[in-house]
Amino acid sequence: xxxxxxxxxxxxxxxxxxxxxxxxxxxxxxxxxxxxxxxxxxxxxxxxxxxxxxxxxxxxxxxxxxxxxxxxxxxxxxxxxxxxxxxxxxxxxxxxxxxxxxxxxxxxxxxxxxxxxxxxxxxxxxxxxxxxxxxxxxxxxxxxxxxxxxxxxxxxxxxxxxxxxxxxxxxxxxxxxxxxxxxxxxxxxxxxxxxxxxxxxxxxx
Amino acid sequence: xxxxxxxxxxxxxxxxxxxxxxxxxxxxxxxxxxxxxxxxxxxxxxxxxxxxxxxxxxxxxxxxxxxxxxxxxxxxxxxxxxxxxxxxxxxxxxxxxxxxxxxxxxxxxxxxxxxxxxxxxxxxxxxxxxxxxxxxxxxxxxxxxxxxxxxxxxxxxxxxxxxxxxxxxxxxxxxxxxxxxxxxxxxxxxxxxxxxxxxxxxxxxxxxxxxxxxxxxxxxxxxxxxxxxxxxxxxxxxxxxxxxxxxxxxxxxxxxxxxxxxxxxxxxxxxxxxxxxxxxxxxxxxxxxxxxxxxxxxxxxxxxxxxxxxxxxxxxxxxxxxxxxxxxx
Numbered sequence: 246x247x248x249x250x251x252x253x254x255x256x257x258x259x260x261x262x263x264x265x266x267x268x269x270x271x272x273x274x275x276x277x278x279x280x281x282x283x284x285x286x287x288x289x290x291x292x293x294x295x296x297x298x299x300x301x302x303x304x305x306x307x308x309x310x311x312x313x314x315x316x317x318x319x320x321x322x323x324x325x326x327x328x329x330x331x332x333x334x335x336x337x338x339x340x341x342x343x344x345x346x347x348x349x350x351x352x353x354x355x356x357x358x359x360x361x362x363x364x365x366x367x368x369x370x371x372x373x374x375x376x377x378x379x380x381x382x383x384x385x386x387x388x389x390x391x392x393x394x395x396x397x398x399x400x401x402x403x404x405x406x407x408x409x410x411x412x413x414x415x416x417x418x419x420x421x422x423x424x425x426x427x428x429x430x431x432x433x434x435x436x437x438x439x440x441x442x443x444x445x446x447x448x449x450x
Numbered sequence: 451x452x453x454x455x456x457x458x459x460x461x462x463x464x465x466x467x468x469x470x471x472x473x474x475x476x477x478x479x480x481x482x483x484x485x486x487x488x489x490x491x492x493x494x495x496x497x498x499x500x501x502x503x504x505x506x507x508x509x510x511x512x513x514x515x516x517x518x519x520x521x522x523x524x525x526x527x528x529x530x531x532x533x534x535x536x537x538x539x540x541x542x543x544x545x546x547x548x549x550x551x552x553x554x555x556x557x558x559x560x561x562x563x564x565x566x567x568x569x570x571x572x573x574x575x576x577x578x579x580x581x582x583x584x585x586x587x588x589x590x591x592x593x594x595x596x597x598x599x600x601x602x603x604x605x606x607x608x609x610x611x612x613x614x615x616x617x618x619x620x621x622x623x624x625x626x627x628x629x630x631x632x633x634x635x636x637x638x639x640x641x642x643x644x645x646x647x648x649x650x651x652x653x654x655x656x657x658x659x660x661x662x663x664x665x666x667x668x669x670x671x672x673x674x675x676x677x678x679x680x681x682x683x684x685x686x687x688x689x690x691x692x693x694x695x696x697x698x699x700x701x702x703x704x705x706x707x708x709x710x711x712x713x714x715x716x717x718x719x720x721x722x723x724x725x726x727x728x729x730x731x732x733x734x735x736x737x738x739x740x741x742x743x744x745x746x747x748x749x750x751x752x753x754x755x756x757x758x759x760x761x762x763x764x765x766x767x768x769x770x771x772x773x774x775x776x777x778x779x
Contacts, residue, residue: 277746278711288706288746292668307464314457340771345778386745389672402743407753414757418764425768 248359248445253318256309257440263302268417270295275410296387303380309372321359322369332362344429354445364426371419375412382409491538495546501556502547507534513558536617550615572609586690593687593694599652606652612638628720632678639679666704681709681719693719710746 249257273291286294313319335351340363343351352361360368385392385405393401430436431446439445493499505511509531515522537543547555550570554561576587594600599607621631642648646657667673682703684693708715714735721735735747 274710274745275749277707278713288710289668292706296668310460311464314453314460345774389669400743403748406743406745406748407750410753414760418760421764421768425771 246354246356246445246447247443248354248356249440249443250316250318251443252308252312252316254440254443256305256312259305260302260309263298263305264416264420266294266298267302267413268420270298271410271413299380299383299387303384306376306380320357322365322372324365324369329362333366336361336363340429354447367419367422371416375416375419378408379412379416382406382412385409491543493538493544495544499547503532503534506530506532532616540617540619542615542618569608569610572613589687589690590694593685593690597684597694597696598698599696603652611642611652629675632675632720635678635680636674643679677709677716677720681716686715686719707746710744712747712749714744714747716744716747 270286270291273285274288274295277285277288277291285291313322332352339348339351350361352358382405386402386409389402392405396404427436427440428434430439435446505513505526509526509528510523511526512521512523514520542550552564552567554564573587573591576582576585577591578588594609599611621634640660642652643658643660649655649657661670664670664673680693680696683697683699685695685697685701687693687695703709703715712735717735733748733750735744
């Protein structure tokens with residue numbers, strides 16, 4: 246089943262590469278020390294590449310939102326109220342118990358349903374809440390003179406940075422879970438292959 | 451219908467965003483100018499000093515030329531103009547002019563030999579005095595003599611090149627607003643380093659363009675407003691508050707980690723005297739947060755612990771999940 250159009254795959258590929266660069270450089274800046282530890286890239290280099298990757302990620306994000314608004318792909322991100330909680334519960338039960346008992350996937354992938362309810366919720370939270378907050382706070386840090394100097398007696402820069410690193414952290418955790426859940430396809434590698442070829446192997450869980 | 455409206459609104463937002471970015475790019479905010487203290491000090495020598503300030507307190511002066519038998523108005527040589535307000539706010543505000551200058555200056559025209567008058571240096575008055583022991587002037591003098599300023603220009607350089615005797619006031623030690631203290635201190639360096647006429651008095655080198663020299667520094671404007679030149683251009687000395695060992699340019703700090711790290715040098719330099727304003731709230735080097743924010747130096751320990759916990763729980767859950775996948779096939 247052809248499920249992932251070229252633009253989605255390209256967006257996803259760039260997003261993945263840029264996020265990885267941003268995580269490594271972000272950690273290098275946050276936990277910088279006089280001697281750079283393993284995987285740390287050095288503060289000056291980290292700042293440079295973090296800024297470059299961040300600007301590219303912002304452009305890529307605008308591409309994603311525009312694509313979702315002007316193509317069919319946006320429908321997969323629309324959450325409907327009816328049975329929302331119970332569907333979510335069903336999916337969580339399947340991941341924690343059902344799949345080990347050999348139960349069938351409660352929400353198999355179809356051309357109209359690319360994401361299961363839990364997937365949909367986390368993707369919406371990540372792409373439409375965490376991402377905009379990450380980008381806006383990141384722009385604030387890139388142009389510190391735009392950030393209000395004090396808010397409720399606390400430095401605006403601290404608040405902006407805490408918001409930025411918190412969102413960065415949540416998106417990093419999201420990425421780890423996302424990569425792991427992508428091994429839950431028909432075979433551990435089939436969903437990764439789908440994201441490269443565009444074709445979804447339907448016998449997944 | 452609704453989705454069409456959303457699409458148009460989105461496009462409108464995108465256009466606004468792009469025009470906002472271009473407008474922003476063309477106009478950066480200018481740094482705020484420092485405020486001036488109000489002068490409340492009443493000098494016991496006010497009347498005496500006024501005899502000097504009558505001519506030296508402004509750019510023009512007037513005197514009676516007895517040969518011509520008329521009043522002559524002339525321009526005061528700019529080096530000899532002393533700002534009354536700045537003087538009465540300075541460390542030496544309680545002085546009479548003749549405490550440091552010859553009493554013969556009361557005569558007008560001033561006797562020609564007074565031009566060769568010997569001027570005092572800081573150590574001449576402050577050295578070996580118990581009252582000033584806390585400032586450790588002896589160490590300041592010894593550091594200054596090792597500094598690149600003194601080494602390059604032993605004859606021309608003196609304390610007064612940076613600390614004008616008529617204007618200098620204790621700054622970082624007394625300041626409640628570090629940003630203003632930074633502007634004050636950096637202006638001391640910029641007096642020569644951004645004014646080639648002044649620079650030439652002490653050096654034969656070509657003009658140095660400070661902005662170009664610091665091109666490598668990201669967010670240059672923010673750095674210039676948030677730290678003093680001496681943070682990177684001097685060697686730290688724990689026995690004096692402000693380092694006076696100005697280093698040659700090739701020895702200046704260029705590694706970002708020196709400030710942007712857990713053991714930030716800013717704690718031994720700019721924020722050395724701020725312990726009275728301790729503020730931690732779980733932040734490393736929390737004192738910096740009162741006035742500024744330094745990426746890498748201001749990590750929050752609570753957030754570190756929480757994030758490690760969340761990360762650990764996620765890895766644990768994934769591990770358990772993998773275990774069940776492998777064993778319950």
